Amino acid sequence: MPIKFLKNIKLDTSARSKSSNGKEVLYKSFVNKHILGAYLFPCKDLESNQPLFNDGFPSLIFMPRSSDDVVLKKKGETIKLKSAWVCCGIIQDTHWEIPDGLEYIMVIRFNPASFYSIFNIDPAIFQSAPVCGFRDIVDEKWCLIIDKMYERESIKDKIKFLDKVFSSCNIENNLPYFLQAAIDHIDEQRGNTTVADLLRKLGSKVNHKWLHRNFVKYLGIPPKKYISLQRFIYAYGHYDPKGSDLFDIALRSGYYDYNHFFKEFKQYLGIAPSRYSWG
Structure with a gap:
């Protein structure tokens, strides 16, 4: 959308x-x-x-x-x-x-x-x-x-x-418990996390292979990419062109540097942030 x-x-x-x-x-x-x-x-x-x-x-x-x-x-x-x-x-x-x-x-x-x-x-x-x-x-x-x-x-x-x-659709609608816990944690952190941090949060019952397999099975994308999507949408959403600094927003959202954010911005939206219509 x-x-x-x-x-x-x-x-x-x-x-x-x-x-x-x-x-x-x-x-x-x-x-x-x-x-x-x-x-x-x-x-x-x-x-x-x-x-x-x-x-x-x-x-x-x-x-x-x-x-x-x-x-x-x-x-x-x-x-x-x-x-x-x-x-x-x-x-x-x-x-x-x-x-x-x-x-x-x-x-x-x-x-x-x-x-x-x-x-x-x-x-x-x-x-x-x-x-x-x-x-x-x-x-x-x-x-x-x-x-x-x-x-x-x-x-x-x-x-x-x-x-x-x-x-009226009577079908199974529950995600596996640990997958739902992973999604909830990523959303709580607004994408400012890593797969390694996520695995530490979930504990010893979940390993990298299980996490990757279930993200792909139920969401169609791996956990690293899911984290990236949440980080980007929250960074995008918190930027106010009239009252905030985009570089500062990117860093506080978990990007390594501005180039990291700039690369994802062009990848997702097809244009540089400076040329984007924020209105």
Whole structure:
């Protein structure tokens, strides 16, 4: 999803937040055992060329209408998707060309164990396609459910329908205990940690091979990369171009030096921090 929206999700725990001009920028809706959060983001005032980012958790994104197209730019290549699309895995240098007059997008963040079980998807598919069309990776049953969701006219009715659908899914949604403990610790540290520190925190019952295998199995990415994603999104989210120093933020977030942060910034967002539109 656009990194500016993911930043709001990661840093804001309230049901609703406001921008500096008083406009509402984030709405939070239903949460159940499979859904970490459902959000409605207004897009009318958003600049067209938005870099996408993912923190390792699957996100399903809905455009307002089933006829809406999604146009992405990835290193000069144009990718066209339909109205329902998925962000997962490691997204690099990929931008969303927001259509004129787009009112909003609806974002649903999933528990990873639930997501892959509900839709019968192998996390490995996102290694080559971290942003893809939802209909391209699920069976006909889910395509029909999405069609029924789009038949609802109001946003409230769409959300109510999806809440009912996902709440009725009786599948295993628990991550292994030590994997969940690892994810919780990384998030508490906001990515300012290492795999070695994580293993010390978890104790002697967990070794490097187990940790690596289970991160890849349930999230599709290794623990070192998961840590990197959290560190970057929190560093990005805490920078205020009007009142903070980016180099200081990077160091306090756990980067070795500015070049370390600069390299990851260009890798993920495809542009140098000095040329990035922070507004």
